[in-house]
Amino acid sequence: MNRLHDIEVYSPKTLEEALEILRREGDRVKVIAGGTDLIIQMKDGIMPRKNLLNIYSIDELRYIRMGNDSIRIGALTSFTDIASSALIRNYARILADAANTIGSIQIMNKASIGGNLVNASPAADSIPPLYVLDAVLVLRSVEGVREVPIQSFYRGYKKLDIRSDELLTEVRVRRMAEDEDGIFLKHGLRLGDAISVVNAALLVKWDGDDRFKDVKIALGAVAPTVVRARSCEEALTGKELNDSTIWDAASKVVNDISPIDDVRGTAEYRREMSVNLLYIGLWEIINKRNQAGW
């Protein structure tokens, strides 16, 4: 294991200073937020050793606010704060539920949403909910501001639409509407603290006939980036919802994913678990609505 004794760390106190350092250093520095995955990657030598831009002390990037038509989350906001935020629990519950499963309390206290997004693990638990909630990422640099929809932010395995002088400063998610339900599902090898073998976020919009007017499904850890399950979504939209249509739709997910074998599971296992997770998740959404007296 590498000791990090020769690494320089820049620790700006304000966003402005941080952007200035990024402009000057660009690719020569790696941004560290909570560091709960980055420090492991550096110690294990997975990541090239670079000097660090430590943004952990920039408290102006820690907030959860109601915007005009979206919820605005500062990039440094911890998963503990996201999971316990009344705003997020009320209007973007899928994200709160995902935040709660990210890892142990120790991880949740330190890891940030911005770090999770830029670290870009295909298994990152915050990404599927952000896909279905149409998240927009706010990237700042000395030059100005860019707003990038999350699905175009990820271009391939750990390939991101972010310049070396840009910092992710805010995540915007839309509020779930009254006629929408959603769920986050995670299959990990340990309940309290695990990297996902498969995860998924489902968001449905009901029509007046107890059918789905619109369905969005995103899965993680089954492709180089988080992916939408388009064939599955299509098979559900406007259809009568019974056990056979739901099973058929869930089974179609294998067309949307391209899992690999790794230490946490085989590709075959991931395909089977993806189908199962969607089947379980769809029924949970439907049963919850039935119980609510619809």
Add this chain to the structure above:
Amino acid sequence: MRRRVVRFILNGEEVEVYVPPAFTLLEVLRDVLHLTGTKDGCSDGDCGACTVLLDGKAVHSCLTIMAQVEGREVTTVEGLAGDGEPDVVQKAYVETGAIQCGYCIPGFIMATKALLTANPSPSEDDILEALRGNLCRCTGYVKIVEAVKKAVEEAGR
């Protein structure tokens, strides 16, 4: 080696160390400050043995670098028994027999401390939730949960 002065509050007292800023808090606590109560288990954020409080919240000291500690408050297991008298949580673990080999216990104690500070009357589910990131390989979980309940009772008296 690139060293820098890092100032922070450790167990209630201001300290200053001259260390590489990317050294982990765990390395500095154990190897520089010789506070060996905090244990090095997996060094990967999986086991919770290295848990300390950073501004009152449980974090892994193995996944925290010194630059992140600058100006903040750190509490280690040594900080609980300030005047030599064990903290109510420590007493409860000892009296319940929640300790076998003991290696994971400082981490469990700190996670428990964080829980009780935030929530003085936790349910069993709250306890399991708060301790879900701490592993005990002597399989002492039942006694550990009992110890937390005892600490809750004792603290409430």
